[in-house]
Amino acid sequence: MSSDTIARLQERLATLNPLHLELEDDSQRHAGHAGARDGGGHYRLTIVAEIFRGRSTLARHRLVYDAAGNLMQGPVHALSIRALAPEEVPHQAR
Template structure:
């Protein structure tokens, strides 16, 4: 298994703790070739996730929940993470 595949599998496994109804994880690392974070091994991702755990919570709280779920991956394997976190009853992002 490649390093990129290992990291993506670890991300998905940890996010499963949030019981998401949808997860869209895109590795954008190739768009950041030569960037300091890319050189140090950290990868760049875009995440869209829908979970009931986000209901009634503000954006920053939702992001903190995700960061907590990802734990040490944020310090070691993920250099940048763009997040869209929605509750099932939220209107879809435009």
């Protein structure tokens, strides 16, 4: 199920035109957690996109949650987000 969820999330996040997108399933680290027991996964996202330039962290997260849509109400229980504008990417990671 997680690979399907990752593919669906990546498809939806593509609407933000990311220059870089890294999505990891972190569910195994949360085994036994209430959301995990109910079938929702835990994911870690790093996304770099022009759309984040000049926006607050809260605004960036809202953009991500809006793009993810109803996946956040079932297949995704938790999403750790690192949303960056291109100039915020550490030099060695470019």
